[in-house]
Amino acid sequence: AQTVTQSQPEMSVQEAETVTLSCTYDTSESDYYLFWYKQPPSRQMILVIRQEAYKQQNATENRFSVNFQKAAKSFSLKISDSQLGDAAMYFCAYFSGTYKYIFGTGTRLKVLA
């Protein structure tokens, strides 16, 4: 069975600085998708960025980028020029061949003014 591990329960970053959130996963599948979701306090979860496993190029979305290391089964999220609005829970998720999303336990990001 696939598993997703986020080893950082909480991270802090100064406004305008860069922070990296870690995620590792375990799978025997060769083709899959990985996602980062953001859950702001008392608001709905939204998709930040996604990566297709067969694509070697790392995905980027404006200030958000990933470092996808398929052999190491690592999928980290880098947030550049951090803003106060980036403060939220961030969840790493794996999409399995059984059409099921498997989420990690999340990392709480605090942005310090």
Place this chain on the structure above:
Amino acid sequence: EAEVAQSPRYKITEKSQAVAFWCDPISGHATLYWYRQILGQGPELLVQFQDESVVDDSQLPKDRFSAERLKGVDSTLKIQPAELGDSAMYLCASSEGRGARNIQYFGAGTRLSVL
């Protein structure tokens, strides 16, 4: 902008009572998901619908939980009887289809407290 609607936002109930949650997905979305999110954890899939059919309910505690999506549009998740361990956030999400290329859109959730 279209959103996934959920109600109620908060529900407090006593153990052994019945509770129900409602979800209205984005119009045209064929796939609907119900998740349970325990405080400090990530969402865990309870049930997945494709139109009106259940395609995955392997993690649904079927002795007390039920879900339906009769006309393939809105959906209801029921718990009867509720137990203390059911206290959690219940999230609904929808997407155009089942594949990973279809973005999941989440509702704001229903926070359940069982006393």
